[in-house]
Amino acid sequence: MKLLIAIVSNDDVRLLLEALVEEGFRATKLASTGGFLRKGNTTLLMGIANEDIDGVLQIIRKTCRRRTVPYPFPVTEHPGMIPHEAINVEVGGATIFVIPVEQQVRY
Amino acid sequence: MKLLIAIVSNDDVRLLLEALVEEGFRATKLASTGGFLRKGNTTLLMGIANEDIDGVLQIIRKTCRRRTVPYPFPVTEHPGMIPHEAINVEVGGATIFVIPVEQQVRY
Amino acid sequence: MKLLIAIVSNDDVRLLLEALVEEGFRATKLASTGGFLRKGNTTLLMGIANEDIDGVLQIIRKTCRRRTVPYPFPVTEHPGMIPHEAINVEVGGATIFVIPVEQQVRY
Ligand SMILES: Nc1ncnc2c1ncn2[C@@H]1O[C@@H]2COP(=O)(O)O[C@H]3[C@@H](O)[C@H](n4cnc5c(N)ncnc54)O[C@@H]3COP(=O)(O)O[C@H]2[C@H]1O
């Protein structure tokens, strides 16, 4: 068994948890904050059997991949003015640490 | 030294922390949420010397064991109607990961 | 790469994060509580390349060292009475676990 610690964006957590639970994988959710942007994100702890690690990584890749989306129009000083080109921002992304587990105990 | 990461029910945390502190063990508490039931629970981080691991696991076993309790009467549509048999629910339980620690540093 | 898990006082987090970010190190912040004093503190997760571990530990040492500060006068029953000698309290301090990482994955 390994402990996967995954830091993901709040936008993707719902979809990710649904996909994990559907496959019978377990997870615990912790509210967290990015050290650089100081924005809220989510840290998931997942104790996963060795043979399932690749499967779980694929689920995270599909539900949390980094992508560029057109940003809703920024609220400008003058509501009538629409910026010429849409602004794109990057959302999503996941940073995952795979940690060795010496023993799992359940009571 | 090992890092014990224990996910326990909110009902048992007070008793568990009291028992750990009394024996001189240290712990840090993080509020967490179960991935499946989406209910609040608690994640404890405990840096424990190798020779104390079994003792700490016994403390967790005694204070957090899974047990069945009669559920307070569900609020039914008709207050006069009492369900024939009490409903039992499972509470408690602990999931613990024992993680190797290469080094502990204190400033 | 190693995962550093550092438990530090809330007073020192801002300075610590600024110093880490300035050097290009990454961190994720979790709100936590001390098991003994039940006071709020902060747990930082930091995935750090092996050759940078000592540098990061030095940054934590400089920004979070344990120190004694004169305590603001305790509010006594009788506002006119000032205690003869200032009361000193200890603040700061850091407890850090260096955990092996088998693999880091980013999507
Ligand atoms: N090695 C690691 N250890 C612990 N946590 C880690 C980590 N790598 C990433 N994270 C976590 O994942 C969040 C997203 O990181 P990402 O690399 O996608 O996106 C990052 C990265 O593109 C950039 N960034 C972060 N730190 C930076 C730094 N010191 N210098 C320049 N850019 C930085 O800003 C974005 C947001 O960073 P933020 O810290 O707010 O939020 C981070 C942080 O909470």
Ligand SMILES: Nc1ncnc2c1ncn2[C@@H]1O[C@@H]2COP(=O)(O)O[C@H]3[C@@H](O)[C@H](n4cnc5c(N)ncnc54)O[C@@H]3COP(=O)(O)O[C@H]2[C@H]1O
């Ligand atoms: N390998 C692991 N990695 C990370 N965290 C773990 C974990 N195993 C357990 N946990 C944590 O412990 C809580 C209680 O788990 P337990 O196994 O006693 O009790 C579980 C289990 O009996 C059941 N369950 C959880 N996931 C399931 C799934 N995918 N399919 C079916 N039943 C599930 O629902 C109960 C509540 O689960 P919930 O997720 O809300 O809350 C979980 C979760 O926060």
Ligand SMILES: Nc1ncnc2c1ncn2[C@@H]1O[C@@H]2COP(=O)(O)O[C@H]3[C@@H](O)[C@H](n4cnc5c(N)ncnc54)O[C@@H]3COP(=O)(O)O[C@H]2[C@H]1O
């Ligand atoms: N091995 C470990 N595993 C997990 N977390 C750890 C840890 N060692 C320290 N911590 C975390 O760091 C905080 C500060 O610990 P420190 O050792 O500086 O300062 C501690 C220590 O001087 C003392 N203390 C803690 N537990 C004690 C105990 N069982 N008996 C006597 N003194 C204790 O009280 C201070 C505040 O402790 P508190 O628990 O409120 O808050 C702790 C706890 O959140």
